[in-house]
Amino acid sequence: MTWVGRSLKRFxxxxxxxxxxxxxxxxxxxxxxxxxxxxxxAAGRIARIDIPDGVSAxxxxxxxxxxPFRPRLNRSDFxxxxxxxxxxxxxxxxxxxVVAVIAETPEAAExxxxxxxxxxxxxxxxxxxxxxxxxxxxxxxxxxxANTVVDAKIRPPAVEAAFATAAHTVAIAIRSGRQSAxxxxxxxxxxxxxxxxxxxxxxxxxxxPHIVRTGLADVLGMREDDLRVVAPAVGGxxxxxMCPTPEYVVLIWxxxxxxxxFAWIEDRHENLMASFHSRDQAHTVKxxxxxxxxxxxxxxxxxCNIGAYSCFPVTHGVEPLMAMAEFPGPYDFPAxxxxxxxxxxxxxxxxxxxxxxxxxxxxxxxxxxxxxxAKLGLDPVAIRRRNLVATFPYTSATGIKYDAGAxxxxxxxxxxxxxxxxxxxxxxAARAEGRYLGxxxxxxxxxxxxxxxxxxPRMMDVTLGYETVEVAMDPSGFVEARIGASPHGQGLATxxxxxxxxxxxxxxxxIRVIHGDTDRTPYGWGTFASRGIVIVGGACKIAAAKxxxxxxxxxxxxxxxxxxxxxxxxxxxxxxxxxxxxxxxxLARAAYHQAHQFKDQPDIGLSARATYDPDGTYSNACHVAxxxxxxxxxxxxxxxxxxxxxAGRLVNPTIVDGQVRGGIVQGIANALFEEILYDQAGNxxxxxxxxxxxxxxxxxxxxxxxxxxxxxxxxxxxxxxVGEGGAIGAPAAVINAVADAVESLGVAVYEMxxxxxxxxxxxxxxxxxxx
Amino acid sequence: MTDKxxxxxxxxxxxxRIEVEPRRTLADAxxxxxxxxxxxxxxxxxxxxxCTVIVDGHAVRSCLMFAVQAEGSHxxxxxxxxxxxxxxxxQQAFHDHHALQCGFCTPGxxxxxxxxxxxxxxxxxxxxxxxxxxxxxxxxxxxxxxxxVQAAAEKMR
Ligand code: FES
Ligand code: FES
Numbered sequence: 001m002t003w004v005g006r007s008l009k010r011f012x013x014x015x016x017x018x019x020x021x022x023x024x025x026x027x028x029x030x031x032x033x034x035x036x037x038x039x040x041x042a043a044g045r046i047a048r049i050d051i052p053d054g055v056s057a058x059x060x061x062x063x064x065x066x067x068p069f070r071p072r073l074n075r076s077d078f079x080x081x082x083x084x085x086x087x088x089x090x091x092x093x094x095x096x097x098v099v100a101v102i103a104e105t106p107e108a109a110e111x112x113x114x115x116x117x118x119x120x121x122x123x124x125x126x127x128x129x130x131x132x133x134x135x136x137x138x139x140x141x142x143x144x145x146a147n148t149v150v151d152a153k154i155r156p157p158a159v160e161a162a163f164a165t166a167a168h169t170v171a172i173a174i175r176s177g178r179q180s181a182x183x184x185x186x187x188x189x190x191x192x193x194x195x196x197x198x199x200x201x202x203x204x205x206x207x208x209p210h211i212v213r214t215g216l217a218d219v220l221g222m223r224e225d226d227l228r229v230v231a232p233a234v235g236g237x238x239x240x241x242m243c244p245t246p247e248y249v250v251l252i253w254x255x256x257x258x259x260x261x262f263a264w265i266e267d268r269h270e271n272l273m274a275s276f277h278s279r280d281q282a283h284t285v286k287x288x289x290x291x292x293x294x295x296x297x298x299x300x301x302x303x304c305n306i307g308a309y310s311c312f313p314v315t316h317g318v319e320p321l322m323a324m325a326e327f328p329g330p331y332d333f334p335a336x337x338x339x340x341x342x343x344x345x346x347x348x349x350x351x352x353x354x355x356x357x358x359x360x361x362x363x364x365x366x367x368x369x370x371x372x373x374a375k376l377g378l379d380p381v382a383i384r385r386r387n388l389v390a391t392f393p394y395t396s397a398t399g400i401k402y403d404a405g406a407x408x409x410x411x412x413x414x415x416x417x418x419x420x421x422x423x424x425x426x427x428x429a430a431r432a433e434g435r436y437l438g439x440x441x442x443x444x445x446x447x448x449x450x451x452x453x454x455x456x457p458r459m460m461d462v463t464l465g466y467e468t469v470e471v472a473m474d475p476s477g478f479v480e481a482r483i484g485a486s487p488h489g490q491g492l493a494t495x496x497x498x499x500x501x502x503x504x505x506x507x508x509x510x511i512r513v514i515h516g517d518t519d520r521t522p523y524g525w526g527t528f529a530s531r532g533i534v535i536v537g538g539a540c541k542i543a544a545a546k547x548x549x550x551x552x553x554x555x556x557x558x559x560x561x562x563x564x565x566x567x568x569x570x571x572x573x574x575x576x577x578x579x580x581x582x583x584x585x586x587l588a589r590a591a592y593h594q595a596h597q598f599k600d601q602p603d604i605g606l607s608a609r610a611t612y613d614p615d616g617t618y619s620n621a622c623h624v625a626x627x628x629x630x631x632x633x634x635x636x637x638x639x640x641x642x643x644x645x646x647a648g649r650l651v652n653p654t655i656v657d658g659q660v661r662g663g664i665v666q667g668i669a670n671a672l673f674e675e676i677l678y679d680q681a682g683n684x685x686x687x688x689x690x691x692x693x694x695x696x697x698x699x700x701x702x703x704x705x706x707x708x709x710x711x712x713x714x715x716x717x718x719x720x721x722v723g724e725g726g727a728i729g730a731p732a733a734v735i736n737a738v739a740d741a742v743e744s745l746g747v748a749v750y751e752m753x754x755x756x757x758x759x760x761x762x763x764x765x766x767x768x769x770x771x
Numbered sequence: 772m773t774d775k776x777x778x779x780x781x782x783x784x785x786x787x788r789i790e791v792e793p794r795r796t797l798a799d800a801x802x803x804x805x806x807x808x809x810x811x812x813x814x815x816x817x818x819x820x821x822c823t824v825i826v827d828g829h830a831v832r833s834c835l836m837f838a839v840q841a842e843g844s845h846x847x848x849x850x851x852x853x854x855x856x857x858x859x860x861x862q863q864a865f866h867d868h869h870a871l872q873c874g875f876c877t878p879g880x881x882x883x884x885x886x887x888x889x890x891x892x893x894x895x896x897x898x899x900x901x902x903x904x905x906x907x908x909x910x911x912x913x914x915x916x917x918x919x920v921q922a923a924a925e926k927m928r
Contacts, residue, residue, distance in 0.1 A: 009866055016874030017862045019809015019849035023875060026808035107792065184813045184821060184909045185875040235811070235875025236909050268814040489873030489910050654869045658911060662872060665912035689818035689907075697913035698904035726912075 001570060003498040003508050004717070007654035010494045011509070021233040024188040024205040028263035031190050034251060035109040035264065037099035037116045038274060039091035042125035042346035042682020043138065046089060049099060050117040057116060058100040058250060060086035066249060067219045071315040074459040078317055079149040081141050081344060083309035085219065085246045091120065092140055092308035093346050094684050095274030100250045102262065125346035125682035129282055129303045132343050140308055140344040149306065150320050150342035154398070159337040162297035166288035170372045175751040176360035176731075177675040178280035178305070181353040182694060183488075185235020186271040189248050190263035191255035200255050201228045204248060207237040208526025209486050211462070213518050215244040215312045220252060227252065231516030234488035238666070239352040240276050241488065242528055243311040272687045276351030277676050280305035281319065283364040288335075293378050295387045297335035298397075300327055300364070304357070306342045307349035313462035314352060316342045321458055323357035328397045329365050330407050330445040330620060331387045336397035346682045352528060354663060355446075355727040359670055362444045366732035367750055370440075370739065380441045380736070381415045388443060392712075402445065402618045403714035410622040410644040411443050413706060417642055418624050431744065436629040437639070438741025442732035443622045448647075448721020449534025450616030466613035467531075468522040469539040471500060471547050473606040475592040477585025479504065479511040481543075484524015485536045486516040490723065491655045492532055496540045498651055499717060503544035504551065505568030506584055522609070530619070530721025533651055538612035538716040546608035550601070554587045557597055617714035619721055621645035623664070623729035625737040631745065634760030636672055636738055638701045645725060646708040649718035653707070656722050661703050663726020669695050670727065671734035671752045693755075742766075778842045780805060783851030791838045797831075798822045800838035801848060809849040809878045813907065820906030823879040823886075824848050830886035830905070849878035852885065860926040861885050861919075870919035872910035879906050884920045892927040899924070 015021040037057075051057045068082040086098060099116055103109035126132040126140065132147040140147050163169060189204035200222075206212050209229040217224045234241065247264050254262045266275065281304050288297040302323045306316040320340035328336055373383040388411060392404035418439065427437045447454065451465035470482040481500055487493070492515070497508035504511075514520050524536075548568055555573035556563040565576045574581035588606060590597065595604045626640040643660055650656045673693040677685040686692040711718040731752055738759065739749040747766040751758070775790040782805055789804040798815075801807050801824065813821035815834045822834040825847040852859040858866065861884045871877045880903070887894060887902050894902070900917055908916060 010869065012874070013866045013871060016871055016877050017849075017858060017865055017881070018853055019807065019878050021874060022808070023811065025802075025812065029803055029808070107794070182909055183873075183875075184819065184907060185811070185873070186813075233875075234873060236873040238909075268816065268819075491872070658869050658872060658915060661912035661914045662910045663912075666909070688816055689814050690816075694819075694907050694909070696904035696907060697900050697917060700913050703912065703914055 003501045004649070004651050007652055008494055008498060008508060010491050011497065012491060012493050023185055023233045023235055025265045027203045027232050028188060028190045028265050031261035031263035033103055033106040033109040034254065034262050035101050035113045036097040036247065037101065037113050037118060039094060039096040039098055039120065041091065041120050041122045042094050042127065044091055044120045044122040046087065046091060046098065046118060047121050048119040052115050055112045055115055056102040058254065060084060060088035063253060065221055066253060069219060069312050071310045071312040072461040073315050073317050074461065077150060077152045079144050081144065081149055081310050081316065085249045093348050094682055095270065095348060097246050102254065127345050127347050127678045127680065127682045129305055129343050132345050140346055144344060147344045148341055149344050150317050150340065152321060152324055152340045154324065155337045156335065158335040159297050159299055162335040163288045163299070166296050167291035168289040168372070168375060169286060170289060170368060170375055171286045172368055172371050172750055173282065173284045174364045174367055176279050176281045176363060177753050178277050179353065179670055179674050180272055180277055180676055180692065181238040181240035183236030183238060183240055186266040186268060187241060187275055188265035189251055190261065191251035192261045193255040193259045195259060199226050199228060200252055201230060202248060202252055203230045203232055205234050205241055206231050207234065207241045207486055207488055207528055209516055209518050210484055210523050211313055211525060212244045216248055216252060219249055229518045231486045237488040238354040239278065239528060242526065243276065243351050268689065269687045272692055273684050274348055276311065277307060277348045278350055278353035279360060279670065280350065281357065281360040283360065285364050285368050287368050287372060289372050289376065293372065293376050293383045293386045295331055295333040297333060298328065299337045302338060302340040304342050305345050305347065307345060307347045309349040311349060311351040313460065313464065315460065316350065317458065318352055319350060319357045323361050325398050325400065326358060326447060327361045327365070329362065330389055330443055331365070332389045332394070333397060347678055354666060355724045358446060358728040359667060359731045362442055362728050363732045363735060363752060366442045366736055370736050379420065381411060381420060384411050384441065384443050400447065403712040404710050405445060405618050405620040406646040406708040406710050407443065407445065407620050409708055410620060410646060414441065414622040414624050414642060414644045417706065418626065423626065436631055436741040438627050438629065438737040438739065440625045440733045440736025440740055441622060442729040442736060444729050445618045445620040446530065446725050446728055447616050448530035448619050449614060449715055450529065450531070451535060451613035453615045464525050466611050467524045467535045467539045468609065468611045469536065469543045470522055470607060470609045471540065471543040473547065473588050475588055477510065477588040479506065480514055481511060481540055482514045482521045483536050484522050485526050485532060487527050487532060490527060490532055490659065491652065492536065495533055495651045495655060496537060499537050499540050500544040503541060503548050506571055530723040532723065533719045534617060534715050534721050535612050535614065537651065537719055538614065539610050541717050542612060543608045543610035546610060547606060550606055550608065551584065551587055553601060554591050554598060555582060558582055558587070558590060612716065615714065617648065617712060617720045619645065619647045619725055621725055621729050623733035625733040627734065627737040627741055629738060629741040629759070631742065631763055634756035634763065636754065636759065638668065641701055642704045643726065644706040644708065646710050647722040647725070648715060648720035649709055649711055650707060651717065651719050657705050659722045660705055660726045663724060664703055664730045665695065665700055667727040667730025668700065668734055671731040671754065673753055673755065675753050675755065776839060778839055780838065780841055780846060781844065782807060782846045782848060793837065793839055795838045796834050797836040797838050797841050798833035801833060807848050807850050811875055811878055813875065820883060821876050821879040823882045823906060825882050825886050830883045849881055852881060859885065861888065861923040864919040864923035868915050868919035868922060870911060870915040876906060876908040880908065880916055884923065888924050888927050892924045894924065
């Protein structure tokens with residue numbers, strides 16, 4: 001019996017269903033409460049801080065010897081920027097923590113925050129690209145002229161030649177609004193000092209405990225082993241819980257200084273204002289097309305608003321550099337020029353969020369395809385069919401190798417399932433009744449499960465990528481898999497157990513996955529970049545296979561045969577083709593407690609360790625959205641959403657579907673609902689759920705999924721990453737559908753989110769109607 | 772603000788005698804004073820529904836109610852749904868249909884769905900979807916939550 005490929009129900013669920021799981025706020029109970037006085041202005045100087053008698057507080061001046069965060073890429077087109085833990089002179093965004101206040105309870109700490117008086121002297125702020133790029137714009141960081149902190153370029157000569165001779169040139173400009181990852185559980189942490197050992201434990205809602213420890217120990221000047229980082233149950237992260245932040249530094253500093261326990265739990269207002277944002281991008285794209293619709297060249301200018309500071313360890317280069325490297329996507333074209341800039345502004349810092357730059361680059365590429373199709377008189381399927389990569393392995397215009405996928409198959413299946421000709425007839429009929437239906441396609445590929453070979457060209461101070469796993473069987477025959485990565489809802493405790501179970505011939509429910517504790521797990525990176533099942537799963541498979549070799553050797557001694565003849569299955573070690581067999585649990589007893597029988601073995605006990613560090617593997621998909629636009633209100637109703645996707649082998653199909661649907665709904669939110677807004681002075685306007693519109697079940701149609709399973713050797717398990725794809729394709733599919741719906745009115749849609757008031761304004765402008 | 776008042780909260784058929792400030796929300800009292808941390812806080816301003824509990828048969832956002840207002844009421848939280856180790860039909864359906872990922876919204880959805888179905892297990896599909904739109908989930912895309920609640924409804928009819 002094999003376990004991979006089955007929709008096993010999750011081992012994670014029981015404590016979550018009964019209220020027994022311990023999330024961050026639960027772990028914080030009992031510690032002294034820390035809350036932060038935050039900057040109410042976008043830019044300015046701190047003139048004076050008055051802390052009333054009886055209020056216990058920490059300012060930047062107290063944090064002697066604590067270094068700022070200073071994430072770095074070692075490349076000449078990158079300008080490093082520093083983030084002070086608590087600033088002493090300048091503030092750079094609304095919500096920046098300035099003073100930490102300590103009290104016995106959260107309520108008392110919040111009261112004390114209100115009693116601290118900070119006098120700020122405001123200076124002019126910049127919040128958007130256009131003003132930030134002006135030569136005389138106020139500088140967010142003095143050493144960064146025109147607020148430009150990454151300026152990367154590729155411009156091979158072939159691009160100009162291609163544009164000079166192309167039959168058609170199509171130019172568009174797209175805008176992607178700023179979004180919050182919005183995990184339902186906000187951030188938070190608790191630091192406990194242990195006087196017996198002198199060590200400090202930071203319990204923190206994080207996706208990457210090991211790298212958080214590295215980053216925090218570095219700024220605090222600590223030995224890493226003096227700090228233990230533990231992740232409790234994590235209520236979603238999607239990127240926002242990757243990077244260490246000043247609040248955690250202050251908690252550890254307090255715990256060590258005052259030899260106690262201190263906790264901070266972010267509220268939703270702080271989360272929307274001062275946790276990381278993402279996706280604030282503008283792209284200007286030119287495509288050169290042959291007369292038959294074949295794409296010949298792309299020339300793109302990519303602007304990313306990265307906010308006031310840089311995120312550790314991925315840096316503020318993460319959005320522009322990913323956008324530049326991966327812009328070509330699933331299309332085959334020879335010539336590519338790009339300029340990618342990171343612009344620093346007086347807004348909340350950017351960090352990766354599910355898909356990072358790919359929702360925006362997919363929007364740009366897919367709007368370009370539809371715009372070109374309209375110009376050339378092709379339908380959206382035909383132009384994609386003409387341009388999708390069809391032979392693998394393929395090397396992209398930026399030199400990235402694509403392993404095999406099902407790019408054209410996904411498009412064809414999607415087109416057939418939505419019956420494009422049938423839809424066009426229905427659309428015409430509806431239009432005659434004054435109803436506006438639209439269909440939108442998005443085809444894309446996604447680099448997933450990539451290790452240090454893929455991260456190395458970015459020249460990071462800290463190059464991410466591998467994962468290490470230790471798999472050990474205890475004397476009672478139960479298995480522990482210790483992983484350095486730390487899941488936050490993906491179901492890895494179940495899917496990794498399925499992978500290990502197949503190698504060891506035991507049932508998955510005898511395998512416990514240990515994660516989220518730097519004392520208990522090998523150094524590793526975490527859950528981000530659609531990498532868990534590929535890299536951690538791959539490391540589990542290799543480690544379990546090594547352990548299986550040990551089990552076979554033990555069995556061979558006991559069965560008096562050769563290891564090569566032992567099969568492990570259904571909880572037993574059996575002689576191939578014969579009746580003799582032993583329960584695997586008995587092998588475990590013998591290996592530990594009759595070790596004298598196995599003197600020929602290199603080691604005592606049953607454990608194995610493996611690292612997996614792959615180049616990466618490409619998932620792909622075609623998403624289709626069908627919408628109806630109410631042209632009177634600008635409201636968009638989603639009628640249907642379909643995803644045909646190829647994520648390689650499905651380790652647990654139900655969990656894969658959950659990842660795909662969850663991502664798609666975040667993508668729909670990106671396209672239609674959610675946007676973080678600032679005014680010109682840098683005041684944030686969207687700090688509650690009354691202003692930041694997260695969709696509910698009522699806005700989301702049932703989502704149909706169709707799987708293709710291209711297995712390649714780029715992934716040792718055959719699985720490709722699936723965490724981000726939904727969020728990458730859905731925005732472009734929805735915006736293309738909206739654009740298709742209103743195209744006959746002369747309305748052009750190139751921005752997201754296309755909230756009702758924005759769409760209504762475009763319709764008004766195009767139709768000349770006053771209302 | 773800091774003078775405490777004694778109140779007795781009846782939660783999951785058990786009395787908790789606690790002392791709280793008048794401003795303490797029901798959610799904070801349940802979590803901190805009663806020690807029942809299964810009820811979660813996602814927004815503390817009445818939108819996300821993570822804090823949903825059942826008060827006298829109605830699904831209520833416990834972040835929008837003061838603890839002192841709940842005296843004399845019968846409060847039910849996620850900790851009271853299962854019968855020992857036996858999951859309630861709604862809990863079981865969430866497990867069977869993969870209606871949770873990170874699980875942070877789950878207690879709120881379980882209480883919301885329990886209140887909806889105890890009131891009317893024959894609720895129509897559209898009404899159910901709209902009733903479930905009371906709460907936010909960031910992970911699942913809602914699809915499996917709706918399916919799970921429909922499955923539980925069939926069991927509870
Ligand atoms: S925490 Fe009560 S509604 Fe969000
Ligand atoms: S399962 Fe994570 S918020 Fe619903």
